[in-house]
Amino acid sequence: MNRKELAWSAGALVLACLVLVLTRTAMASTAERRAAQEQQAMMETLLPGGVTFTPETYDGEDENITAIWKSETGYVVETVVDGYAGPIRQWTGVDESGSVTGLVVRDMEETLGLGREALTDVSFLGQFVGTRGQAAVGEGVDAITGATVTSKAIAKGVSSAAAYVTGADVSTSATEWGG
Amino acid sequence: MKREISPLCALSLSLTAVLLIAGLGAVIAGALVPNVVLPAMDVPMLAALSLIALALETVVFGHGSREWVASLAVAVVDFGLLSLCTGRVSASEAVRAAALGGVVFLCCEVLFHSILDRLSSGSAGKHLKSAAVVTAVLLWLASQSMAGMGL
Structure with a gap:
């Protein structure tokens, strides 16, 4: 050269x-x-009846929980x-009684065609709506085919969120592999 | 095939163009669709960007001799700087992107041009542009075996 x-x-x-810096700016x-706008709309969808979502500090022991928003009808928990x-x-x-009212995966790096299906698999995600307390793959929740670990991780997140409201004990161990 | 510029310059321009387009896509998508889940910067994604650049270089500028160490340096700088300029990665992640991107790019370049060298010496040499595209696609499919390995 x-x-x-x-x-x-x-x-x-x-x-x-x-070009990149100027576009970003x-x-x-x-x-x-x-x-x-998107956050407000998404939270209103996850928690019907909720209008104002106020961030709350979490000082509990569940390492899966990273953020909490309190609303008039319950909570939105980020795990x-x-x-x-x-x-x-x-x-x-999660509403005030501890029942799951909605669930959305916000970010993941799972395998295309397998775990990544959890982003849009309504039949899988819909299984968690209405549950209370522990949600576990194989115990009332069917995993996504070929994505058992992803499914278990999402179930663990739902359990942590519900437990925050109900006060139940939740295992914070690593996501289990295998069937 | 006669080249107007050196292979290294052609490579640099191609890689910069591809990474700019990918970076702009990420910035604009992140701004307009906040809930979009963008593909992870793993080995298949880095391989895809590298192979698109290599195929583009061959199609536009032709097939020439390679300077592997200089190519690696170009890739490291391009992946690191442009990923940092998107604002979507931290400085440490940009350094990892630079290192991993450079290694992935070099591996792709070696394999890509090894295959093209053989194809260009045979009857497929008349269809070098098509061969470049097909080679890139096949190598990307092969990189899928490393899905999940990345930053």
């Missing part, structure tokens, strides 16, 4: 960096506004549980 080509390459890289306010390929962050709506 001669000097002229080196200058082209370096210039292209600098230009690309500038220009869209920052839009991103913040949309994130707030992060290790799945097959990485942590699975999910929000679970």
Whole structure:
């Protein structure tokens, strides 16, 4: 590579960096506004009847729980549980009686076509709605085919969320592998 | 095939273009659709970006000699800087992206050009652009075996 080509390459890289930074900066306010709108809409869906969601500090022992929002009709609990390929962050709506009212997976790195199906598998996620207390794969909850570890991790997150409201004891051990 | 620029410069421009497009996609998607779950920066994703860049380079600029160490350096710098500029990774994650991206890119480049060298010496040499695309697709499929390994 001669000097002229080196200058082209370096210039292209600098230009690309500038484009990314400027785009990010220009869209920052839009991103913040949309994130707030989306969060509010999602929480209202997870917890019917909830209007105002106030963050609460969690100082309990369950390491799966990372954030809590209190609303008029219950709580939205964020949990992060290790799945097959990485942590699975999910929000679970739980009403005042400890019954799960909704569930959504917010972030995951699971395998495409297997664990990643949990993002959109309504029949799997719907099994948790209406449950109280411990939710366990194989005990009333069917796992996603080929994604047992992912399924168990999501069930563990739901159990932690429900237990926060009911006060039940929840195991915070690592997600079990195997059938 | 006659090249107007050196293979290393062509590679650098191709990789920068591919990573810029991917980075813009991540930034815009993250801003407009906050709840979108973007693909993880694992080996198959890094391999996909690398192979698209390699195929693009071959299709646009042709097939030429390689400078492996310089290619590695280009990939490390590109993956590290551009991932950091998206604002979606921390500095330490950008360093890991640079290291892993560089290694994955180098492996892809060696395999890609090894296959193309053999194809270009045979009857498939007349269809080098198609061969480049097919080679990239096959190598990406092979990289799926490492799904889940990444940052």
